[in-house]
Amino acid sequence: MTCRYRCGDACFHEVPNTSDNEYVGDVIARALSRRSVLRAGAVVGATVAAGAALGGGPGATPAAAAPAAEAAKHGGRHGKPAKGLRFTPVEPNTTDRVTVPEGYAQGVVIRWGEPILRGAPEFDPAKQSAKAQAGQFGYNNDFLMLMPLDPGHGRSEHGRQLLVANHEYTNEELMFAGYDPKKPTREQVEIAWAAHGLSVVAVEEKRTSGALTPVRRHHLNRRITATTPFRVTGPVAGSELLRTKADPSGRKVLGTLNNCAGGTTPWGTILSGEENFNQYFANAEKVTDPGRAKTLKRYGLSGGASERQWEKYDERFDVAEEPNEPHRFGWVVEIDPYDPHSTPRKHTALGRFKHEAAQARLTPDGRAVVYMGDDERFDYFYKFVSKKKMMRGHSAASREHNMSLLDEGTLYVAKLTGDSPESEIDGTGKLPEDGEFDGRGEWIPLASGDKSFVPGMTAEEVYVFTRLAGDKVGATKMDRPEDVEPSPRTGRVYVALTNNTDRGKDGKAGPDEANPRKGNKHGQVLELAEHGDDGRSTRFRWRLFLVCGDPEDPGTYFGGFPKDQVSPISCPDNVTFDPYGNLWISTDGNELGSHDGLFGVATEGKRRGQVRQFLTVPTGAETCGPLVQERRVLVAVQHPGEVDGASVEKPASTWPDGPGTYVRPSVVAVWPKDGGRVGA
Template sequence: MQLFLDNDDFPSNPSQQTAFNELLATQLSRRTVLKTGVVGSTMAFFGLNCAAQAVAQTTDTKSLATMSFKGVEASTGDKIIVPEGYSYQVISRWGDPLFANSPKWKGDATEDSAAQALQVGDNHDGMTFFPIDGKADEGLLVRNHEYINPAYIFPKGVEVAGEGWNADWVKKSQRAQGVSVVHIRLDNGKKWQSVLDSRYNRSINAHDTEMVIVGPAAGEDLMKTHADPTGTVVYGTFGNCGNGFTPWNTYLTCEENVTDYFGTTKEGVKADMHMQRYGVSSKASDGDYRWELFDKRFDVVEEPNEWNRHGWIVEIDPFDPQSKPKKLTALGHFKHENAAFAVSNDGHVVIYMGDDQRSEYIYKFVSKNKYDANNQAANRDLLNEGTLYVAQFLDGATKGDLKGEGKWIALTLDTVGVDGKKLAEHFKTQGELLVKTRQAADLVGATPMDRPEWVAVHPQTKEVYVTLTNNSDRGSDKERKGMGGVKHPGVDDANPRVKNPYGQIVRWNEQDTDAAALSFTWDVYLLVGNPSIHPEGNLMAGTANMTSKNLFNSPDGLAFDKDGRIWIQTDGNFSNTGAYEGMGNNQMLVAVPQTGSTEGEIRRFMVGPSGCEITGITFTPDQKFVFVNIQHPGEYGKHPRAPKEVNPQDQPLAFSQWPMGDNEDTENSGGRPRAATVVIWRDDGGIVGA
């Protein structure tokens, strides 16, 4: 099992719908029979190379991506590891100047909220490089700042909700989260620098930034507050996880664990069913925040609707600093991980999304109007209107295929749910339905998944891939009760894991390769694991593309480059012991999921420092530079090597000093670990990864 827990490990879904892992067990059993004629063998499936299997039907083999770099070894050190022939630079760390008048980072966390408003935010996550005038050496780096680590962002003596806690520390926390826009430039072809006097630089944070609510839920009663009786204006974005972008040069930031920030100072409050379904506390908020003590917006008694106004995808125009970001209610209200863009065969915009909590769902949005490549200004409101769908995965046994089948179910008032009633009998308006997206998805029989993370679309085949990061427990009587009755399989021949500590990557092909199709076929691209060590059996033996050279767990970030290489980032257990032996720190890997010269091989491209997550990925247009984020280096509580007797506020560098000392970074002032962006390039000037 994982050696740590987070709130996403606890489900809030009472659905009785068949869970994905049951379908997976059925699929694995059928594949075993079809491929070997032997019932009960796990070896046959795990030995199959999915890249040589289903993808071959759709891949254009005329131009196959390649990988020439030598994979790096696992590492438990406190610095970045990249392949031979590659170099990197650490840029734009938490606390670095955002503007020409920004104060220099002190290193002891004594900066107040006013200083943080002028500095780069914390815990970098999703990210996009927007080139200026098509340049590969100058652009806007737009980046999420997901959350804060209280032990590092507050100085010694300040305890959340305790000694020294005040309104300004709350405000500092709020200003360290959200989105930053940073103008960067490659100087003399050697070093990336922030252009601090640029008009584009901007902090879009949880405290200061006014946003507009658009789409069907705008103006709904559930969106109205004392401060905003119209239900159309909201301040702030936070819990920003993955991201997306559009061809009309806007950035999509995804609000994920927003429920952690809400609570109340009142006693005896009972959460209603809507709050329970989303996991909103009727007591104090998460111990890392406690914003409700000094900001009544976050008290669910003072402002019972404020939390409904967060948990959306937000569209930002990085090239217009005066523009107001838009909360896109047509794309649903849940714990958004990222947003993957596609265009249907007839020109409608499609956005794929995952709800990152155990036993939640996968969604897609299809725009009402069509994309116009010749008039980008006309596309600015495309994400305001459309239809939201939720995925139902089926096993496809009727056709005897190796692939499963699936369908997309529209979340509209006219849709008939599994109870035989139209959703209009449960929701008064489409706006209310979208505020309660999870409940609507429950009613139509969506398939519970193992924590859907990032979604990515293959640029040539149009296959869609999703990381399902892990599932801490399934199959036990206690688990079934805790899930509110959701069915989970126990141990069986094809799925002999009660716990899924490793995760998997699933993919699907839309019917007729049309992103707006209502049906699809699916299979498992990769069931992640360790071929030599497992607490409940040697699951992965015989697997061609999982070896001791590329072990990893908990796939999270996911992206394709233009050539079709898939980049896999991890956010998992980095203990390097037991079931995780040989995996080392979190990492980034590269694969080519198609037939050809690489035959589905997976290579480790990068390893991060102690305690970090590798996340966020974006490329320059010529693919000669890749930007990656290092989130929460040195994070306590998630690693057995962290010294338990140490209070991180007293000794913040006891577990990690990164980025100080890594690649000549000497500006950490001896203070504390810092989230940062790393830019990587080939020494010979070639395409990264190729």
């Protein structure tokens, strides 16, 4: 069910990237043939350089494994865990609830269907309508952010903050009693349209705990759906590639789809990534033009009717009728949470692909840099550097200027080169002789404004068909790059690579130093440092921070930390940072027999690499969000009960309200019972 509804069975279809890019291993092999005699000295130099650039020493040989979950409860010979991670780790489990550490309390902040706009009714699944859903909290919450109600002073008023949540997709079989997937009704389809998108809702803190409650009918509350008008901005606005019968201008798009993770901007807005948009479009098989068919296939559009069959009720989802409509999705969108009447934007300068997320930072001279992953097997990760600089202040003029920063700049794609011989990357995850999977990388420019750097492609084509541009310049094929986040403390950038079970299969890319395992079902986390900690640099050093899986598996790696003192982790997805600089990782698709969860890991010091599990989510659910503050943790519990064969009548989960109720995606807050700081 997860595969069908979230990504349109992406992993069961042919890999969209069939390009013959050089693999990292091929590049390494040629380089090593010229320097094998000098390798010993070169490795020492490279390791020292990496340690200086990435802020840590070379990885230690993993300690002999012991029962990891038991040992992880204690500091071991390394003493106390890092500040922010001082809690008793949750054991892997399959219980149908949110499980949190001893000494912590939890509470649901808001559920699917709760009214947030004036006039919206209470949730009643037997009387649900599209109009009602458009005023209620959406389905399958993913990205979460809390914003101060007063952006000018960066503080909350009267204990209130503004919660922003993405709504990635819908599970119709868990939303509608008696749902017939072969014959969805117009009402069901229109409810699903209204359940997609984003929600903005004020929340109020309880003085005696870390609990949050929604403030219904607050003047800043807002719903953005699959039919909300969006303004197209940047170099492709008005392009023939975006024009449709309904929008001959190519500048106005209805709705946003499959909004996965996101990020914030230094000027106080929200970025949201449109991810698996391909699944909503039907009848790609009817497209006969070879060029158009090629681009559709590269983006995963194939076959006849779509899973949800939206094309029956709106022809824009029928590729045969509106061949350019898919080009209007797959972008990073920006919303102003402080103006519920503003028109959200789709930023074409950031390229079109399956955006997992987008997180912005500033260069020392004030330019915006956004890092982005393309969530597909063997696809790439990117960054964008703005041409203009951010204006300080909170005037209307400065806000409008800053919201245009992502409309003009340079789009890059990453190419990584390892520093170990190909023979040492054997596909098992065994560390090479230098003790780390690491190397160098470069950002290859693709386009800037109306200038293309890709032979044979115009700038417009680069932005609309960014994947093909990455193919042409030989970007490195990665194992599903999802969330990409820079550390606000160190500037190092972390990339969650969720998994890729096709790695090493016949006719597919084999293992390389950045993706070192065949049949990679557990994923890894990559860490990179740009030269001079300046987002404008086109050079970087990289290394694998985590190679995930069972700590007792010799093919795993935890930053060099002893593996008998870490929690097992599988399939990293979203990442964030706590106030102490620790990386927190939510998982999606745990392949170790436990429910998905949230994990904290130190990135610096002698405890670097010590993974500690903070919570697990209910049956069928994915851990999303997450947001780690000083006194609370927020997670989005997405698609609880999403198990094959489940339905309203036969639920696989009864979370959050117990038997006899609908299973409902919800936002959960967790806080220390004693009112103290999380993990401190």
